[in-house]
Amino acid sequence: MRPGTLLRLAVTGTRADTTRIALTGFGSALGALALLCAATVLAIRSVPDPTEPGRMMDAPYTNGLLRESGLRPGLAFALILLTVPVLLFVGQCARLGAPARDRRLAAIRLAGATPGQGLAMASVESGAATLLGAVAGLLCYLAGRHVFDEPNAHGLRPLPTDVLPAPGAIAAIVFGLPLIATLVTALLLRRVAVTPFGVARRTRTRPPRPLPGVLIVLGVVGYALIPAVQRHDTALAGYALPLVVFLGGLAAAVGVVSGAGWISYTVGRLLARYARRPAALIAARRLQADPWHGSRALAALLGAVLIAGAAAWYASWSRTDQRVNAINDHLAAVAFGEPTVVDSPNNFYLRAAQLAGYGVLLAGLIAAAGLAVAVANSVVERRRALASLTASGVPRGVLGRAVLWQTVGVAVPALILAMATGVALGRGVEGSTVGDESGTYSCTAPPDAPQACNLPLGQARQLGAKVIEPPHITEQVPVPWGQLGVIGGWALGATVLTAGLGMVFLRASTAPEELRTS
């Protein structure tokens, strides 16, 4: 098969296929953009300060996060994390119009294509769409560099528009994304492309088990170990910490997303037992029949909410920490008889947390778009049955409520689980009390025992040293219920909104035209 033929066969299809290609490209453009930004941040080089040896000069940017070399890796890491919901979105798009594509692939197989050729076609479609998207992302990035390049009077720029990642890094991003997309598609469609008889009958799959709970626990325990590792072995911490952060976070996220499958099945079973009205019963059976649908649809949203939960805890912690530290500093100053220094409130970390909040919001928007795709798709896939139900007099309201039950039934418990996991992760790292380790004291050794202050305080006192231990307060970090409520509210709102979108598709899908046989 010639490459031209392959490409043409790969991109022919219905409107659903076109939409899928466009959305895949869009997601890939966003992903490429985020990764290019991360690479740019990492490409900023610090120059040694000529006036003060051993000190690095600040990079010439107005934004503190970019200026200080110690903060840039964190920013890059956050940008890379942002691509996770983006990639989950691309994955969800791959499901759009999947049955039609499966049938098309099967037809091509029947026409004599080998399994390899069928697989190549499906994979090349994803690859081509992702490549187009990545190139578009690169163009946006280059255009953005030009547009936002506005140094102020001091020559400081708002964004690092004066540095460019290494050409190798750019190439790796623009070609790496499509490569990964192609491989993942090939992996996912392996079974479809092999049989020429299209999608096999849907049979009952094994109900999901609550095993993903173990993953969540693993992630939370891993994060809880971080402070201990940091305290005891700094050399180990340098290598192990990023790994623990990455793997622990990933384990928890995967646990929540796959746990949604179990939640869906369980909610479905309970609903099927107690449902009185047809809408709830229909929803219950759908939740049971395809428990992974909710999990797939909510994947990106759950990922975003998990990060948001952790960020909310971090913000709450840093607010409390700052207040308690200020009070303790004041108490110490009074005890030591020094003038009280009123620090200008340092909002830096709060701002960073806020920035993280915006990132999460963006991730959430992308996630909601992914959810909309999934809900619309599930309605369109069922249109024949829906149209016949309407024909037999089932009100559209019942079908709409079924869609709503089906979406909200999984979303509410799964979102709560994701937020709780996020909070648990944050709490593992930062702890739930602040101020308990402020061991500031002053020790004046008596002349006869000049070494007294090197001993533990109790012994030092016995030797006659003058020890002043200022009083200090400890405080529990409050659970940020308000903020969590806002996050949960937004996420649930997005879910209900997309379910509403599903109902718009429902109206079109229940048109009697769907019933015509010829």
Place this chain on the structure above:
Amino acid sequence: MSLSYVILGLLCAGPLHGYELKRAHDQRMPRAKPAAFGQVYASLGRLERDGMVTPSGHDRAGGPERTAFDITEQGRVALDAWLGEVEPPAPHVTSALLTKVTVALLVAGEQRGRAYLIAQRQAHASRLREYTQLKTADGIGFADLIAADYAIAHLDADLRWLQTTLDRVAQLHLEVTG
């Protein structure tokens, strides 16, 4: 002559005399034309002459003498050979229906031909409906069922041909007049 083979087949179950054979025939072949006595006796005579059947006893219980016949070994061989033979698909298209339609269209003109075709279609459809009712009736026997299936399949084929012919006539009319 298939009646001879039907008689051989019926005799396989045990000896029967002529009257019993006629009754068995009509019972087993529910949708076929009833067998005439004369034909049954003539066939039996031929079969006896050819050594396919043999008289197995006389029975004169309160009536005229009746001879029961039994199948011979030779008869069984002949029956077996007949059953193993594939019926040749008809070499010539011979059908009263086709002949009449052809003549009607040739001689009586298109209008008459169409009228005949429509009337014929109605007759076929109502016969098809009768057979369908027979099939859906309670307690129908297996022989009746497959006979009805056979009749329905043929009526359906005829109906499709009638419809196609009607369409063709309409097309021809368009070509000639339009």
Place this chain on the structure above:
Amino acid sequence: MTQLLYGRGIVKSYGKTPALRGVTVQVGEGEIVAVTGPSGCGKSTLLLCLAGILRPDAGEIGYRDRRIDGWSEAARARLRRGEFGVLFQFGQLVAEMPAAENIALPLLLAGARRREARTAAIAWLERLGIAHLADSRPGEMSGGEQQRTALARALVTEPRILFADEPTGALDSLAGEQVLDQLVRLAREQRTTVVLVTHDARVAGYADREIMLRDGALDPSGLGLSGLGLSGVAG
């Protein structure tokens, strides 16, 4: 035979494509009427119009002396739910629900309790000889079993009229015959009127009367047929 349903001068187009160009039909109570014709003749559209699923562009549709073509969608949906049953070629069952619940669905919609609805559904499954499939999902059944389940769902509310559009079109001839046998037997038992759309003369053979369509209008060559009467088999 009293008239139960009629359509007068029904016109319906899809965009610029005319599907029905003024069709007038009458269906009597307890009658089984076949609507036949080649594909694209408008027979499915006629069924959808008569059942109040599609609204005709022009013409009248009446059911028991009430004109229903002007009714709102909600009112027509209520009528369909209460008095009409529909049976299509395939794909009408809720794929995720077991057979018993699919059948129970119309009863639940009418406000029945779960337990009652299920009992009624199981009774229907038994009548159709597929009681062992009560907890099977449509994907786990054969085409014939699915259509029998769909038939049960269409009849469970004991409708006055059953609208069936090529109900056996996706089945092999023996499975199709079983479905049709049951359809006709149950319809006669319940005195349900049936409007049966088909292109197959053998399926039409199950009806008391045949309405032939051609290019969106009554086939003039088939008109005599409906007058043939056919010996009052109905009811």
